[in-house]
Amino acid sequence: MATIDRDYSDAQKLKIAVVGAGIVGASIAYHLSRRKDIAVTVLERDEPGAGASGHSFAWLNSFGKDPVSYHHFNRRSMDIWGRFAHKLGTDLNLHWGGELRWENTPERAGALHQRIKQLQAWGYPICIISSDELCELEPGLSPGPVTTASFSEIDGRVDTLKVIEACLQRARESGTVVHTHTPVTELCINGRGKIEAVNTPRGEISCDVVVLANGVAVTVLAATAGVYIPQQNSPGVVVRTDPQPRILQNVSVLHLPPIDKDRHEIHLRQSADGTLAIGQGSQESVDQDDSQEHADDLLSRAVHYLPTLAGAQAIPTPVGYRPMPIDELPVIGFCAAAPNLYIALMHSGVTLAPLVGELATLEIVDGARVEMLAPYRPERFRTE
Numbered sequence: 001m002a003t004i005d006r007d008y009s010d011a012q013k014l015k016i017a018v019v020g021a022g023i024v025g026a027s028i029a030y031h032l033s034r035r036k037d038i039a040v041t042v043l044e045r046d047e048p049g050a051g052a053s054g055h056s057f058a059w060l061n062s063f064g065k066d067p068v069s070y071h072h073f074n075r076r077s078m079d080i081w082g083r084f085a086h087k088l089g090t091d092l093n094l095h096w097g098g099e100l101r102w103e104n105t106p107e108r109a110g111a112l113h114q115r116i117k118q119l120q121a122w123g124y125p126i127c128i129i130s131s132d133e134l135c136e137l138e139p140g141l142s143p144g145p146v147t148t149a150s151f152s153e154i155d156g157r158v159d160t161l162k163v164i165e166a167c168l169q170r171a172r173e174s175g176t177v178v179h180t181h182t183p184v185t186e187l188c189i190n191g192r193g194k195i196e197a198v199n200t201p202r203g204e205i206s207c208d209v210v211v212l213a214n215g216v217a218v219t220v221l222a223a224t225a226g227v228y229i230p231q232q233n234s235p236g237v238v239v240r241t242d243p244q245p246r247i248l249q250n251v252s253v254l255h256l257p258p259i260d261k262d263r264h265e266i267h268l269r270q271s272a273d274g275t276l277a278i279g280q281g282s283q284e285s286v287d288q289d290d291s292q293e294h295a296d297d298l299l300s301r302a303v304h305y306l307p308t309l310a311g312a313q314a315i316p317t318p319v320g321y322r323p324m325p326i327d328e329l330p331v332i333g334f335c336a337a338a339p340n341l342y343i344a345l346m347h348s349g350v351t352l353a354p355l356v357g358e359l360a361t362l363e364i365v366d367g368a369r370v371e372m373l374a375p376y377r378p379e380r381f382r383t384e
């Protein structure tokens with residue numbers, strides 16, 4: 001992996017341009033800004049959080065993460081989320097209530113059993129619970145027949161826009177400059193293959209390091225520096241409701257099983273303001289229906305299991321596009337083809353933001369090569 005040679009005796013500041021103010025770019029900017037002699041500029045083409053982060057379900061978890069190294073990677077970030085939130089020092093609507101799910105057919109229950117076994121072998125605190133325990137955890141549930149239920153006690157949820165705002169605010173207090181409505185249109189490369197500046201409608205902004213944290217748009221911008229980062233298209237929809245009285249008494253996230261062959265499973269959470277967020281399938285399910293009918297349908301599936309939700313209004317939300325590398329694993333690190341270009345592209349970026357901010361800073365500022373990041377290097381996509 002390429003690293004940046006930094007002359008620590010040089011009084012000049014290391015100039016770092018962070019492209020993209022989603023949760024990943026904001027966390028990296030925040031962590032960088034805590035170091036001395038670093039001049040950070042964040043460039044966001046829209047408003048902070050306009051990309052995947054603003055559309056996210058924002059479940060902090062390591063449930064469906066394979067292989068084991070990726071599971072532990074997510075777990076480690078979950079474990080430092082509390083410290084990250086504490087340092088940001090503001091209310092992020094962070095709630096650690098765990099995740100509750102159940103299945104109502106033998107096939108699906110079998111798959112859940114297998115997953116639980118695997119997760120337990122990896123040390124994840126998830127266990128099978130009885131239907132009585134399920135109803136004790138969430139008395140508002142009307143679960144119907146329960147074949148198997150599980151509770152994953154360390155899962156949480158957060159408000160991504162609040163996290164981004166807090167990161168950028170803290171970064172600004174340490175001198176970071178944040179330009180919104182400023183798309184980076186080009187990476188300006190000198191004869192030795194080094195990026196000297198990024199081009200924007202404000203003009204060129206010179207830099208020593210560029211961090212690409214611009215989500216689905218990483219692929220196009222990286223290509224201008226000869227770096228190949230393939231992604232798959234992964235649209236998703238998380239509909240909202242109007243504010244409701246407190247429906248979930250304990251848990252952060254609920255996964256509700258299919259009602260019949262046409263009404264598939266959904267996941268659901270309630271925010272501190274009472275609004276609910278509902279998505280179909282799992283955290284990775286593809287969905288591009290942003291119609292009112294679809295929003296009503298998702299809500300009606302929730303009402304089936306949570307009858308007190310009857311009367312809630314479903315609010316359709318635009319489709320969000322997950323940053324999704326072709327092999328579904330994060331892409332993190334400097335690039336051989338453009339040695340001062342650092343990529344930070346990933347799904348599950350809400351879960352991973354604290355850890356990625358911390359580790360990227362070690363690599364960019366201290367020249368470390370973090371071993372834990374070895375499976376995620378951009379070079380794995382090199383074609384030659």
Ligand SMILES: Cc1cc2nc3c(=O)[nH]c(=O)nc-3n(C[C@H](O)[C@H](O)[C@H](O)COP(=O)(O)OP(=O)(O)OC[C@H]3O[C@@H](n4cnc5c(N)ncnc54)[C@H](O)[C@@H]3O)c2cc1C
Nearest residue numbers: 020022023024045051052053056059184215236348349351
């Ligand atoms: C429907 C859905 C559900 C999800 N659920 C979960 C979940 O439950 N848990 C979880 O951990 N993760 C979840 N994710 C994934 C998670 O939201 C993303 O991994 C994370 O938000 C990625 O953050 P990011 O900062 O990398 O990208 P983004 O949030 O997409 O931010 C990229 C930013 O770059 C800006 N930009 C793009 N091009 C340029 C340019 N040329 N110049 C300047 N700025 C540019 C964009 O405007 C955008 O603001 C979900 C995602 C979706 C869409």
